[in-house]
Amino acid sequence: MPTPFITIRIDDMSKIVDSIYNIRLLDDLARKNTSIHRLHPVSKLLTTIVYLIMLVSFNRYEISGLLPFVFYPMVLILLAELPVMPIFKRLLMVEPMIIGIGILNPLFDPRGWITFASIMTKSGLTVTVCLVLVSTTGLDKIAQALRALKVPSIFVLQLLLTFGYISVLIEELARMVRAYALRAPQQKGVRLKDCGSFAGQLLLRTLDRAQRVYDSMRLRGFNGEYHSYGKSNITWRDILYLIAWSLFFITARMYDIPALLGLMFEGVSN
Amino acid sequence: MSHHKIEVSNLHFLYPDGNEAIKDISFTIYHGESVGIIGANGSGKSTLLSLIMGVLFPDKGKVKVGDVTVTKKTLAMIRQRLGMVFQDSDNQLFMTTVFDDVAFGPRNYNMDENEVKIRVDEALEMVGISHLIDRAPFKLSGGEKRAAAIACILSMKPDVLIMDEPTLGLDPKSRRRLINILKGFTHTKIITSHDLDMVFETCDRIIVLKDGKVAASGATLEILTNGELLDKCGLEAPLSLQKCPVCGTLK
Numbered sequence: 001m002p003t004p005f006i007t008i009r010i011d012d013m014s015k016i017v018d019s020i021y022n023i024r025l026l027d028d029l030a031r032k033n034t035s036i037h038r039l040h041p042v043s044k045l046l047t048t049i050v051y052l053i054m055l056v057s058f059n060r061y062e063i064s065g066l067l068p069f070v071f072y073p074m075v076l077i078l079l080a081e082l083p084v085m086p087i088f089k090r091l092l093m094v095e096p097m098i099i100g101i102g103i104l105n106p107l108f109d110p111r112g113w114i115t116f117a118s119i120m121t122k123s124g125l126t127v128t129v130c131l132v133l134v135s136t137t138g139l140d141k142i143a144q145a146l147r148a149l150k151v152p153s154i155f156v157l158q159l160l161l162t163f164g165y166i167s168v169l170i171e172e173l174a175r176m177v178r179a180y181a182l183r184a185p186q187q188k189g190v191r192l193k194d195c196g197s198f199a200g201q202l203l204l205r206t207l208d209r210a211q212r213v214y215d216s217m218r219l220r221g222f223n224g225e226y227h228s229y230g231k232s233n234i235t236w237r238d239i240l241y242l243i244a245w246s247l248f249f250i251t252a253r254m255y256d257i258p259a260l261l262g263l264m265f266e267g268v269s270n
Numbered sequence: 271m272s273h274h275k276i277e278v279s280n281l282h283f284l285y286p287d288g289n290e291a292i293k294d295i296s297f298t299i300y301h302g303e304s305v306g307i308i309g310a311n312g313s314g315k316s317t318l319l320s321l322i323m324g325v326l327f328p329d330k331g332k333v334k335v336g337d338v339t340v341t342k343k344t345l346a347m348i349r350q351r352l353g354m355v356f357q358d359s360d361n362q363l364f365m366t367t368v369f370d371d372v373a374f375g376p377r378n379y380n381m382d383e384n385e386v387k388i389r390v391d392e393a394l395e396m397v398g399i400s401h402l403i404d405r406a407p408f409k410l411s412g413g414e415k416r417a418a419a420i421a422c423i424l425s426m427k428p429d430v431l432i433m434d435e436p437t438l439g440l441d442p443k444s445r446r447r448l449i450n451i452l453k454g455f456t457h458t459k460i461i462t463s464h465d466l467d468m469v470f471e472t473c474d475r476i477i478v479l480k481d482g483k484v485a486a487s488g489a490t491l492e493i494l495t496n497g498e499l500l501d502k503c504g505l506e507a508p509l510s511l512q513k514c515p516v517c518g519t520l521k
Contacts, residue, residue, distance in 0.1 A: 212361040221378035
């Protein structure tokens with residue numbers, strides 16, 4: 001009688017591997033040359049930060065006030081000629097987590113569905129805006145902007161290396177899963193009892209790899225400071241972009257624009 | 271020119287697990303020489319390279335580059351003069367584009383961005399991959415990755431090139447291209463490899479390692495035609511020096 005076992009399905013895992021591997025697509029998009037891509041990274045980063053602060057500061061029963069905030073990512077996606085589907089797919093990857101956070105609200109709060117919708121809208125918009133920022137700026141330039149804003153280099157470095165090496169780690173994982181699958185053809189997945197040594201192996205391989213990468217960086221004169229590239233000066237255009245959008249976000253935060261528009265149209269029709 | 275000389279004297283190295291990888295090794299490599307370090311698996315080749323580059327430090331003995339001993343204090347200066355190409359190019363390419371990867375070294379030495387660009391262009395030109403400048407390194411083929419990894423080192427204009435298994439995993443054409451590139455360099459070169467045909471073509475002198483010791487050192491032809499020595503050290507004469515399997519004559 002075959003022994004029962006819990007498995008992690010290998011085909012599911014390879015799908016995860018595929019989608020995470022595609023993370024580099026954002027980097028490819030960042031190399032486009034549109035009016036949005038040409039903006040200074042500091043200006044884009046600050047605009048995004050103002051957007052995020054304004055968005056998350058809404059109270060949890062507010063939904064209609066959030067609507068004007070859809071405008072910003074939409075304009076950027078259009079002007080930067082970004083493909084909608086890949087961004088949407090990446091957004092979907094985060095959604096299960098958000099649903100997990102918000103799904104109990106309707107049970108405990110009589111107006112729970114409203115807070116749930118508000119959480120979903122806010123999270124969808126914040127994630128989209130961050131994805132748009134990465135695909136119009138590129139992580140290296142965001143890092144440059146963070147350094148210009150005096151964020152400690154250790155954090156910036158952590159961000160860059162994690163992003164840079166995620167594909168290498170995923171490849172390592174994919175190789176292990178493939179080796180396992182080929183020697184366990186009858187099985188649908190990795191047995192739970194093997195998962196421990198699997199995770200341990202991955203950690204050891206990762207550490208080994210990290211050490212080698214660090215060695216190769218040190219051999220090329222790396223001393224803890226990531227040097228940035230092609231620094232450009234901030235122009236009036238960049239400042240104007242930041243100020244105009246910030247004013248829009250602040251206005252949208254202070255006044256319920258959809259409600260005002262509704263009133264206005266009501267007034268006109270009367 | 272003594273400043274490109276590498277002097278290794280009475281080197282000992284013990285790994286924390288008790289494996290004595292290097293036992294009393296001494297040799298000198300002079301300016302412009304191209305030296306192959308060969309030996310069976312586990313003979314200490316990679317450890318020796320790590321000791322020369324200051325990735326590891328010896329328990330006894332010392333490594334001198336020019337007149338400077340390799341210590342933690344002198345590392346920055348040593349590493350600007352010695353460029354090492356890793357066995358696995360993936361470990362060496364970590365930026366988002368080939369340009370940024372090749373520029374990584376020069377930028378760490380705070381070079382002016384125009385100078386960095388000139389150096390990157392020169393380095394890519396030397397290894398023949400100028401057309402890949404804006405590509406993502408992880409999307410390159412094995413041969414292209416190796417060429418990019420070499421360009422990363424060349425952009426730092428090192429006096430000495432150190433390469434760990436440069437032809438490993440390359441297809442025949444890429445391997446040939448790499449050998450031609452190596453032959454074109456006038457740098458002092460230290461190459462470790464199991465590809466003895468490549469060593470035969472690119473090196474003037476060979477140091478044979480066995481169990482962490484120098485088993486022999488001499489001119490390339492002299493070492494590679496000494497069947498008894500090679501056999502004792504777990505090696506075999508390169509194919510180009512073996513008799514033709516069909517007619518039995520030397521090629």
